[in-house]
Amino acid sequence: MSYNTYLFDFDYTLANSEKGIVMCFEKLFKQYNYPKQSTTAIASTIGLSMPKAISILTGETDPVIIKNLQNAYRKFSDIHMTPNTFLYPESIPTLKKLKTAGYNIGIVSNKTAHRISQTLNEAKIDDLIDIIIGTEEAKEPKPSAKPLIQALNHFSINAASALYIGDSTIDAQTAQNASVDFAAVLTGQTGKKDFAAFKCIKIMDSLSEL
Known part of the structure; x- marks a missing residue:
């Protein structure tokens, strides 16, 4: 297929923010006296919308409570997220290659756009991305x-x-719902076999194979 636009998920696709996300959730659980969750349990929610992740990890279903927890999480995230988010080694070379070739590049994520922008700005690659569609x-x-x-x-x-x-079945489902071709990258929590239910034009170990 011939494409003129490449759209990326962010967490576990372009960057590993697991350390920051786990840290913020651990602080949230401690502050509000929720049972501690394993790193694996927390990591398994990365890529979900924040309200859904909070609901899964706390058991809460009341939208008001979830919103309050989300606001509290955001305060921890303001301090801890960006310093603990790391672009994969292949991300910058891949983005530069695509930009040099004249392709449109965007990020479509369930993360907030301003948080993504902080990581891009710190890496001095914000000029490589034409648009970010985040939760806002x-x-x-x-x-x-x-999105x-x-x-x-x-x-x-x-x-x-x-x-x-993208790195998850959520990303694959999103592409399918939008009738957009999808390529999976195995840098997240989702294994190759988990993508079997979806049409993937390619399944990559890293973005260097794009």
């Missing part, structure tokens, strides 16, 4: 098709012109 911009969180469709509309392109790259 998205009309609905992934796996809804809407990807927003990115397509930004570039005034159709679905066949874009490739979405």
Whole structure:
């Protein structure tokens, strides 16, 4: 397929923010007296919308309580997230290669756009990304098709012109819902066999294979 636009998930695709996310959740659990969760349990929620992740890890279902916990988490995140988020070694070379070749590049994530921007700014690569669709911009969180469709509309392109790259079945489902081709990268918590239910044009060990 010939694409003119490459859209990426962020957590576990371009960057590993597991340390920061685990740290923030541990502080949240301690402050509000929730049972401690394992790193594996917390990591398994990375990529979900924050309300859903909080609900899974705390057992809460009341939207008001979840919103309050989300606000508390954000305060921890303001301090701990960006210093504990690390771009994968392949990310910058891949983005530079695509940008030099003239492709459109975007990020579509369930993370907040301003948090993603902080990592990009620190790495001095914010100029490589044309648009970030995060939780503030998205009309609905992934796996809804809407965030990807927003990115397509930004570039005034159709679905066949874009490739979405992500690490999870949530990303694969998002691409499928938007009728966008999908390439999986195995740098997250999702194994190759887990993508069997989805149409993947490629399954990569790292972004260097893109």
